[in-house]
Amino acid sequence: MSANPVEVPTGVREVWLIRHGETQWSRSGQHTGRTDIPLTEHGREQARSLAATLAAQRFDAVLCSPMSRAIETCQLAGLGDQMTVTADLHEWDYGVYEGRTTADIRKTDPDWSVWHSPIAQGEDLTRVQARAAMVVESLLAMRGRVALFSHAHFLRALGGCWISGTAALGAHLYLDTASVSILGFDHESRAIRRWNALGERRALV
Incomplete structure (x- = not known):
């Protein structure tokens, strides 16, 4: 009698979203899109703190933003050898608001928000949603467990698109530096499946 066939899971099972570690601008609240600012030493420590948790998983693909703060986080977290740099994972392009804090912008535009305001010389919500939707479609065509290293606003938009097709939902999905979130399925x-978990404070699995 022949052995029963082994069931091979098809399609993506989980997407692990990892925000890069702390930078000087993330600490001060300055919008950091195109500026290729490095991790602080604390940011490097944050990235290293993820290594044990990530090493306990088998990732079928590791995708990373082209910005050095994301690449260094991926490397320090132990997944650099599997990393594929993916241009669509770059942060929101803040245009004329690059390097400014929300509080500073609201001194002249009290209702300003990245989630609904026009962004001259950058990306508005519609453009970010289109980019995030393309990433979601690419992920759904992949298999197994995928790790994705990127940035706060883009990962929040991606989370919104994953569950609702609407990037604007990301306004309600806060992310800390060097946090891990898990997208997946309920049936x-x-x-x-998990959001904004911090490796040094609580278990991820």
Whole structure:
């Protein structure tokens, strides 16, 4: 009698979203899109703190933003050898607001928000949603467990698109530096399985 066939899972099972570690601008609240600012020493420590948790998983693909703060986080977290740099994972392009804090911008535009305001010379919500939707489609065509190293606003938009098709939902999905979030499924429905977990404070698995 022949052995029973082994069931091979098809399609993506989980997407692990990892925000890069702290930078000087993330600490001060300055919008950091195109500026290729490095991690602080604390940011490097944050990235290293993720290594044990990530090493306990088998990742079928590791995708990373082209910005050095994301690449260094991926390397220090122990997944640099698997890393594929992916241009669509770059942070929101803040245009004329690059390097400014929300509080500073609201001195002249009290209702300003990255989630609904025009962004001259950059990306508005519609453009970011289109980019995030393309990333979601690419992820759904992949298999297994995928790690994705990127940036706060883009990962929040991606989370919104994953569960609802709407990047604007990301306004309600806060992310700390060097946090891990897990996208997956509840039966056939796309779901957030874990959000904004911090390796040094609580278990991820």
